[in-house]
Amino acid sequence: MTNLKDLNSEFWANLETIFSGFDGAIIIDTEGTIMLFTEFYAQQMGLSREDTLGKNVLDIFPSTRLMEVIESGKAIIAEPWEQLGKGHVVSRVPITVNGRIIGAAGYNVIAYDKMPQFLTRLSSLNTELSYYKETVKRLSGARYSLASIIGNSQPMLEAKEKARQVAGTSAPVLIYGETGTGKELFAHAIHQESARRDGPMVRINCAGIPESLMESEFFGYEEGAFTGARKGGKPGKFELANKGSIFLDEINDLPYAMQAKLLRVLQEREFDRVGGTRMVEADVRVISASNVDLRIPVAENLFRRDLFYRLNVFFIRLPSLRERPEDIPLLVDYFIERQNTENGTHIEGIDREAMNTIINYPWPGNVRELEICIERACLDAQTGILGLENLVRFGGRRVAEQGDHSRTVSGLKEARERAEKDAIVLALRHTNGNKQKAADLLGIHRTSLYYKLREYDMI
Ligand SMILES: Nc1ncnc2c1ncn2[C@@H]1O[C@H](COP(=O)(O)OP(=O)(O)OP(=O)(O)O)[C@@H](O)[C@H]1O
Ligand SMILES: [Mg+2]
Known part of the structure; x- marks a missing residue:
């Protein structure tokens, strides 16, 4: 990875979630392009977020010292800073991966009268920064085993037992659970405990790829398949996952047209590259994950029933x-x-x-x-x-x-629904009804929020 631009949408979604708790924060890449600009910061500066994202930071804040941080690689911590008539205390830190600077982050605390809180907050901001560095590290290749998954509760023991059984086969597994319940962790663990553990584990985020690029991302392409196609062609994720596992994350967001193509590969166990003529064998174990109950999009004809049955040979539901x-x-x-x-x-x-x-x-x-x-x-x-x-x-x-009251009354299902509804109402209130922002706050995908709204009769 050479630049922040190369990081995938999941990274940015994680980052947004982390930074949404900050007062004000900005992230730029090495060219000075603004990659992240928090809503709160935009409001404080009287700017719109849309107007700042993608612009050069020097055009918006001519006196910024963020570029210095990129050049020197040195952080500037807690410096008083005057901008657009407002006083701030600002920290600026380089973002490095493997010793290379890939961008810089700046964040401010404006409440001078809250200096003690400011100092504690500053240290927690630094934690967050190391947290997402850690997340990047973890997402890019770390491996997990079932033993490293924490939890001794009955539903968790059952989920782990199911995963252990499933790992012994090569059949497709569908993992369902709310956001943050450990779906990715389980997917890795299943691969790790399976006979394919020495093979690759390749992840595709079905929500993060533009539809036009999806087919070549999944199946690769041959040289000359389209204008701009790389010389010698390019293998797709299925080819890269050969003899290993493929993890289809956020499968519920797979576009309808792609669903048919995926189904065909699962049925025939072979595929051809875009623009290709020879069939490639697909010896892969399919693990998919969804944070919506796939039966809902199936019932609404948004997700193919035949594909659902193919993916759902084993089903693991992770408890909230x-x-x-x-x-x-x-x-x-x-x-x-x-x-x-x-x-x-x-x-x-x-x-x-x-x-x-x-x-x-x-x-x-x-x-x-x-x-x-x-x-x-x-x-x-x-x-x-x-x-x-x-x-x-x-x-x-x-x-x-x-x-308390959400946990003790009549059954977990009702408790969960109430808690989810409360969280959704709060998030929507907090974002003036903006569903994208509310979904960001809740840490779920926008389409998942729509499903929830419909499921709970909230629209
Ligand atoms: N049982 C667990 N023990 C230890 N850590 C866990 C456990 N479950 C989840 N985590 C941690 O919580 C975070 C979220 O887990 P994970 O990414 O697997 O969730 P997810 O279900 O894929 O969420 P999303 O739907 O938002 O992608 C990770 O940092 C993971 O390491
Ligand atoms: Mg996940």
């Missing part, structure tokens, strides 16, 4: 965190331990009040949201016992009452 609150203490310990090892913090645990708050919160973003929350808290506290005051997620407020 709300359905397994007994796993929360384990996960919290695990994330604290990881922070201590990786970031040199000395956190000894979490106090009872904070733990109760965490257990009673509905976690719409599931394990991912909990993971971010604990990582931030550890960096905020650095040593000792985590308390409510370190949980930026809760702003120090007590939310136990709200969590």
Whole structure:
């Protein structure tokens, strides 16, 4: 990877989720092109986000020092900065991958009267930065095993047992679960526990590829297949996954036309490259993941029933965190331990009040949201016992009452629905009804939000 532009849409979606909690933040690439600009920042500066994304930072903020950071590779931490008549305290850091600078991030804290909070916030911002660096590292090739998946609750033990059984076969598996429940983790684990573990594990994000490029992305192309086609052609993901597994992530977003092509490959176990004449054998194990119940798009004729049956030979449903609150203490310990090892913090645990708050919160973003929350808290506290005051997620407020009633009444399904509805209403209120932004806040894809709205009769 040489530039931020090369990072995939999932990376940007993760980044958006992380940065949406910040007061103001901007990310540029090495040319100075603005890649990320938070809504809050745009509002504060009286600018529109659309007007800034893709523009050169020097055109928008002539006095910016972000380009200096790119040139020198040195961070500028907590510097007072005057811009458009407003005083800020700004930090600017280079973004590096494998020692190469690929961009820079800037973020500000404008509340001068909140200097103590400002200082703690600054340290949590730095955590986030190392968090997404870590995410990039993890997404690009790290491997997981079933044993590394935390959780001893009944639904989790069942999911792991199912995964173990499935791993022993080469049949297609469909993993379903809300966002952040560990679908990708399970997909890797299944591959890792299977006889194909020494073969490749290739991921395709079905939501992240423009429809026009999809066929060549899946199946590759031959030299001269179209204008601009690379000399010698290019193998597709199916070819790269030969003798291994292919992970079709966000399969629910696969365009209808592509569904027919995928079905054909699964039936015939061979395919041809775009512009090609010879058939290539597809010896791959298909693992797909969806964060909507695929039966809904199937019933609505948005997803082919025949393809659904092909993918759904084995089905694993991952429980939401709300359905397994007994796993929360384990996960919290695990994330604290990881922070201590990786970031040199000395956190000894979490106090009872904070733990109760965490257990009673509905976690719409599931394990991912909990993971971010604990990582931030550890960096905020650095040593000792985590308390409510370190949980930026809760702003120090007590939310136990709200969590309680969503967990104790009549059944998990209803509790989950209520929690999801509440989260959706809040997100929509927060974004003035903008569904894309609400989906970003919730950490789900826009189409998933539409499904939820329809499922819960909210439109
Ligand atoms: N049981 C678990 N134990 C440890 N870490 C977990 C567990 N489940 C999820 N995580 C962590 O939570 C984060 C989200 O997991 P993952 O990416 O697998 O979720 P997902 O279901 O694919 O979410 P999305 O639908 O948003 O893509 C990852 O950082 C992952 O390592
Ligand atoms: Mg995923």
